[in-house]
Amino acid sequence: MKPYTPGEQPPPGKFIKLNTNENPYPPPAAVVDAIRSAATGPLNRYPDPVATSFRRAAAEALGLPGPEWILAGNGSDEILTLLVRGFVGEGERLRLPYPSYILYRTLADIQGAAWEQTPFVDDWKLPAAFGQSADDLKLVLLPNPNSPSGTIVSPEQITEIASTLTCPLVVDEAYADFAQQNCIDLVQSCDNILITRTLSKSYGLAGIRFGFLIAKPEVIAELGKIKDSYNCDAISIAAATAAMHSQDWLADVVTKMNLTRERLTAELAELGFRVTPSHANFVWCQHPSGRHAEIYEYLKRNQILIRYMDFPDWGDGLRISIGTDEQIDACLLMISRAIQSFA
Amino acid sequence: MKPYTPGEQPPPGKFIKLNTNENPYPPPAAVVDAIRSAATGPLNRYPDPVATSFRRAAAEALGLPGPEWILAGNGSDEILTLLVRGFVGEGERLRLPYPSYILYRTLADIQGAAWEQTPFVDDWKLPAAFGQSADDLKLVLLPNPNSPSGTIVSPEQITEIASTLTCPLVVDEAYADFAQQNCIDLVQSCDNILITRTLSKSYGLAGIRFGFLIAKPEVIAELGKIKDSYNCDAISIAAATAAMHSQDWLADVVTKMNLTRERLTAELAELGFRVTPSHANFVWCQHPSGRHAEIYEYLKRNQILIRYMDFPDWGDGLRISIGTDEQIDACLLMISRAIQSFA
Incomplete structure (x- = not known):
């Protein structure tokens, strides 16, 4: 079995890291305070097995009926693992779009399950086949x-897809805080829509490993039976609770990063790239020269990490995470030099 | 499926908790310092996927050849889940002794696998049947x-059992720091012995969720492929590393708790209990009255939680975690009152 390979993690400080969609800004000060305070809490005791304080804060922040949703x-990675273990048996099948997040395939492989990919059509639209049921x-x-x-796919189309499926449809909203639309309301109105979220991207907390599932209370209760009893630690729970109470901070950082994203998009277009309009904290771009691997290598030699991605039968390109404005300036300068070096 | 039910977790402060084998003492000061320092570290970045600093410190503290062992x-819970997922397919089988840690049965159930129990014989000795192979x-x-x-079962007998098995034998050493013997050396000398450890008990860190596996490097590498990419968070890694550097603290706290254990053992015997000599941070005891459930309830009404355990076809009894001397005094007083109330 081929394991999932996340983006490179160089020693801190040496590289400008624009390869794993981390937030370039530190988390809210309230989170740091919560961690420092939890450090002197009862760490010799097991943590709350169901992270009650976090779930209350998240339900309130997201307008959900209550924490039981x-x-x-331990990261949305754990949530995704639980979903695959809970719904897909050995020899059964899961579906994902293509090109997309290949971790889902690894999770199926680990489970001894199969996976199938439905290609996006017409510039990242979903065909009706994505909603086709099978035993x-x-x-x-x-x-x-x-x-x-x-x-993004619109909530309307997602509702339509869910209605033709006889199995759960998980909408992975890791990047939804950077978009104008999300599917949270659909969890209450559609029987088979579930949502995963993470604090790794918008909240600047990739280091604490915290993600969550939003689903009907009966689904939450069933999946709760197969998780490890104490899957979230006391300090992460305190940090994540403080993060959910920091909605003003979140709005500010998202506004700032989305402005940087629009600037990066415009300047990449100036450099001749075809840039896909992004609703996340990264952009996907392709250069008419097709020399994406070389651009990636050129930047890496100059201490800037972006992501080179090659999807068989589809094509390759570069994915650049939104950094600070200074980091993006450095990245753009180096990309322009890389392109000049081809001339 | 019946989920695993851990010991009760009452609101903090109200109860004397002697029911889940937590350490009554706070963790080493170096751990608190490490957490407070990590709070202002790069939490917006993903953590080290393989917890290098911790593994180096643990290898050194335990005299292992290197971190690759x-x-x-995320707690030894996660390690046990990985072991079951990695070695036992749907429809296959795992074995555990009886009475023992029933979480293993739940892990088999979650995996769609079977489990079988081999009863201990002659006051907690293992029969040869425990080492019998099967396809x-x-x-x-x-x-x-x-x-x-x-x-405890001696390292000699464990070596013998492992030699007749054709599958891995996992020795769960959650409580080994409180014993005079352990099996760490066997990992290098026996091909199929693996060891799990946790920081929840002896290090007073149940709240941070940290456990580990000791095994041959090739086993570590294979199991590393099925874990979540970033299974341990940055703060827990810092805390666990500091804990492994606190071996003097560990020796002191273990000495202190083992003295309390010997006193509890003697005083329970005075009260008429049959007490099993313990090598862990708890004792198992049975009263000739057989009224264990009533003693448990009496203590609970008086804000003291111990564990009442009833093993079908075997019998019931009380498991009391080692608390501070004051907590154990309060517990003993209340037990003596409970017994008097029967007279």
Whole structure:
């Protein structure tokens, strides 16, 4: 089995990291305070097995009926693992779009399950086939916004897809805070729509590993039975709770990063790239020269990490995470030099 | 499926908690410092996926050849889940002794696998049957010291059992720091012995969720492929690293708790209990009246939580975690009152 390979993690400080869609800004000060305070809490005791304080804060922040609609996890990675374990048996099947987040395939492989990919059509739209049911199809996963494209499928189309499926449709909203639309309301109105979220991207907390599932209370209760009893630690719970109470901070950082994204999009277009309009904290771009691997290598030699991605039968390109304005300036300068070096 | 039910977790402060084998003492000051320092670290970045600093410190503290012999996990719960997922397929089987840690059965149930129990004989000794191979037997799990008994099986007998098995034998050493013997050396000398450890008990860090596996580097590498990419968070890694550097603190706290254990053992015997000599941070005891459930309820009404455990076809009894001397005094007083109330 081929394991999932996340983006490179160089020693800190040496590189400008624009390759794993981390937030370039530190988390809210309230989170740091919460961690420092939890450090002197009862760490010798087991943590709250169901992260009650976090779930209350998240339900309030997101306008959900109550904490029973939320399952907290050790990163949305753990939530996705639980979903695959809970819904897809050995020999059964899950579906994902293509090109998309290949971790889902690894999760199926680990489970001894199968996966199938439905290609996006017409510049990142979903064909009706994505909503086609099948006896052995037990789970459909849709990152929205999608990676690597940063594109979104509308809540209306997602409702339509869910209505033709006989299995759960998981909308992975890791990047939804950077978009204008999301599917949170659909969890209450559609029987088979579930949503995953993470604090790794918009909240600047990739280091604490915290993600969550939004689903009907009966689904939350069933999946709660297969998680590890104490899956979230006391300090992460305190940090994540403080993060959910920092909605003003979130609005500010998202506004700032989306402005940087629009500038990056415009300047890449100036450099001749075809840039896919993004609703996430990264952009996907392709250069008419097709020399994406070389641009990636050129930047890496100059201590800037972006992501080179090659999707078989589809094509390759570059995914650039939104950094600070200074980091993006440095990246753009180096890209222009790389392109000049081809001339 | 019946989920695993851990010991009760009342609101903090109200109860004397002697029911989940937590350490009554706070963790080393170096751990608190490490957490406070990590709070202002790069939390917006993903953590080290393989917890290098922790594994180096643990290898040094335990006299292992190097960090490649260690896999870090989000509690030994996660390590046990990985072992069951990695070695036992749907429809295959794992083995555990009886009475013992019933979480292993839940892990088999979640995996769609079967489990079988081999009863201890002659006061917590293992029969040769525990080492008998079978085609569909893929994993054998042995808590050592065992829970609820606190008893140990010698490294010599464990070597013998492993030699007749054709599958891995996992020795769960959650409580080994409180014992005089452990099996760490066997990982290098026996091909199929693996060890799990946790920081929840002896290091007073149940709240941070950190456990680890000790195994041959090739086993570590294979299991590393099925774990979540970033399974341990940055703060827990910092805390766990500092804990492994606190071996003097560990020796002191273990000495202190083992003295309390010997006193509790003697005083329970004075009260008429049959107490199993323990090598862990708890004791298992049975009263000739057989009224264990009533003693448990009496204590609970008086804000003291211990564990009442009833093992079908075997019997019931009380498991009391080692608290501070004051907590144990309060517990003993209330037990003596409960017994008097029966007269």
